[in-house]
Amino acid sequence: METSCCCSCSEQKISCSCSIFQTDSHITTANRIDHLLARWGYKRSGHTVRPGLYRLGNPDADSPVFASANYTISFDILRSNLKGFDAYILVLDTKGINVWCAAGKGTFGTDELVKKIESTGLSHIVSHRKIIVPQLGAPGISAHEVKRRSGFTVEYGPVRAADIPEYMKTGKATSEMRQVFFPIQDRLVLIPIELVHVAIPTIIISIILWFLAGPLAAFAAITAVITGTVLFPIFLPYLPTHDFSMKGFILGGLSAVPFSAMYAQSSDLPEWALAAGAIVPLLIIPAVVAYLGLNFTGSTPYTSRTGVKKEIFKYVPIMAAMTGIGTIIGISLCIFRLAGVI
Amino acid sequence: MFHSYLVNSLKFHKDRCINCKRCIEVCPHGVFSAGESHVELVHQARCMECGACALNCPVQAIEVESGVGCAWAMIRAALRGRDMDSGECSCGGDAGSCCGIE
Structure with missing residues (x-):
């Protein structure tokens, strides 16, 4: 993919690396494995493409130039959607992070884009002065600044690379192409990384709970985490209310009911102890799911910082109180049982 | 109730707007729409404070305190005794949270 060749930069005033890489639109099995590993969080910052200028197909001085990030998935999505096009891809050094982030x-x-335009000698390779930047790169790019500093006009392409062929045909992105959506497939691909983040603490807590309070408690802990990291993203748009924490409380409450019921009907404990024990999952599971749900805000493409901050102040104290009270009841029951009181 | 996202830091000074429509182009949530002599701020509550409109407005007609709406980053900053707004999004980092779009 990265066969380097030499460009003619004899007429250039500024120094350039003099190499253009060749690429194509084909996604190999190795690419797919790399994407899968990235999705599972294996070596998070290791999925990089060499920054610089790439030739896709057989471009000439009039061919379009697309900007991309040096994260393999970003680059691969772009080039695979440019099938049949002869174009240049200018890969910025984003430290292996996707365009929007x-x-x-x-x-x-702006700085990195201007730097790459200069260091690749782009103005000597193409005759036009236009660069197509993904729309989701706009939070980092000031189009008029780029124009002033490099002479290149930034044209914002559509949000999704899949719309590029249509965009190239009509020369215009429709308002639909300019909108971000968060459909099920976009939410599903995030689940592995959400799971990986919480896997180790969950396993440790489940083992501790198994010995202290039995298998039901260990299973409840795993259920809470799966609910918060797998079910929450799946059901996100269907859960009532706008606030992620509230959505989490609702979903967590539902998943806690079976555990509460099972405990209440379990052993030959006195009634007050069964009632107290049945409250524990109703307090802790919704709090855990709400917390995991709140943390999913950073993975979505629509929560504002002002709103998330408001959620934190509004709900985190409630989550902490619920978890605290639930834990105290749970530990008290354990102590009573060990002491032979119940 | 239970809607923390109705208010945000987006401010639009329509008297400065030159109607270039860049903001309409870069906004991923259709917050602005075309108007006669200037654009219109039509869906304030949809703004996610990404900052693209303000950065691409050539006449500074838009102000927004841009930042990533990521609870994970903010809670982590608060736990470390730092200002919540300094909490840097750590997508891509080995221990980091993750944003959804490529």
Whole structure:
């Protein structure tokens, strides 16, 4: 994929690396394995493409130039959607992070774009002065600044690379192409990384609970985490209310009911102990699911910082109180049982 | 009730707007729409404060405190005794949270 060749940069005033890489639209099995590993969080920052200028197909001086990030999935989605096109792809150094996140951080930004336009000698390779930047790169790019500093006009392409062929045909992105959606397939691909993040603490807590309170408690802990990391993203748009924490409380409450019921009908404990024990899952599971749900805000393409901050102040104290009270009841029951009181 | 996202930091100064429509182009949530002499701020509550409109407005007609709406990053910053707004989004980092779009 990265066969380097030499460009003619004899007429250039600025120094350039003098190499253009060749690429194509074909996604190999190795690419797919790389994407899968990235989705599962294996070596998070290791899925990189070499930054610089790429030739896709057989471009000439009039061919379009597309900007991309040096995250393999970003680059691969772009090139696979440019099948049949002869074009240049200018890969910015975003430290292996996708376009939107890198734009938010500023690494997919005006400075880096101008720098790459200069260092690749792009103005000597193409005769036009236009670069197509993905719309989701706009939080990092100031189009008029790029124009002023490099002479290149930034044209914002559609949000989804799949719309590029249509966009190239009509020269215009429809308002539909400019909108971000968060459909089920976009939510599903995020589940592995959500799971990976919480896997180790969940396993440790489940083992501890198994010995302290039995298999039902261990199973309840795993259920809470699966509900918060798998079911929550799946059911996100269908859960009532707008606030992620509230959605989490509702979903967590539903998943807690069976555990509460099972405990209440379980052993030969006195009635007050069964009632107290049955409350524990109703307090802790919704709090855990709400917390995991709240943390999913960063993975969605629509929550504002102001709103998320408001949610944190509004709901985190409630989550902490529920977890605290639930834990105290649970530990008290354990102590009573060990002491032979119940 | 249970809607924390109705208010945000987006401010639009229509007197400065030159109707270039860049904001309409870059906004991923259709917050702005075309108007006669200037664009219109039509869906304020949909704004996610990404900052694309403000950064691409050539006449500074739009102000927004841009930042990533990620609870994970903000809670982590708060736990470390830092300002919540300094909490950097850590997508891509090995221990980091993750954004959804490529």
